Amino acid sequence: MTNKLILLLFLIPVTAWATKFPMQSVVPGGIVSIPIGESSELPPRAYFNKRRVLVMDHENQWIALVGIPLKTKPGTHNISLKPRNKNIQTQFTVANKEYPAQYITIKNKRMVNPNPDDLKRIKSDRIPINKALRTWSEQASIDTHFIAPVDGRLSSLFGLKRFFNNQPRNPHSGLDIAAPSGTPIKAPASAKVIDTGNYYYNGNTVILDHGQGLISGYFHMSDIHVKPGQLVKQSDLLGTVGATGRVTGPHLHWNIYLNRTKVDPALFIADEIPVLDARNNKDAK
């Protein structure tokens, strides 16, 4: 009884945040939001592929916000719910999505075919990056009201099948916004800085924890203006756009993760995408 009362008090600020939700897109690389109970009850824990997923209060319901990995096969998939001692399954259906191919020419050949020393560096880079991406912070209020981190031109979409110098590589894991070097990069929502560093492919990097496995990454920066442990609010300066790491020109590469899965950042700023994309008509070459 007392525990429940304490939890209810703890959850009161949640409704204040739950104003803007990412757009749902039930495809590989997308997001599905699944109602999993009345928010007058205690929140159930939810799991997808055995990984815990974000659960937040939205319009008096508990909603599981699930990232769908790019490798997911179209068809029916299960979410496991663990309210107290019960174990319940709920299902959702993933539709097919074919992402186009993109061919990129990189002048620095070591960025496409790294030498043995580079490979050592790439391997050691993965340790802090993976540690940051495994972060789970048990906060109830998650700020999902995101703004675009850079005022620029939408230069590459999430999920493209990529070929560097005609060699197949991993699909594009984020959204690219091109802008001149030195353009401010702002926090899209309130969060905690969990990693900063200079990495081989990603260049100067900032990683933010928004809570419950919602994590965002900022790559190729020229300067970094935040430190690990720092709390940021929406629009606070993270650093500036640059061309560090594997790039063809200055831009921000922006990643978003849910349940340790890369999802399409455009779903978080769907209202701003037409504005960023319209700049392609004038500036694209």
Ligand SMILES: [Zn+2]
């Ligand atoms: Zn990119």
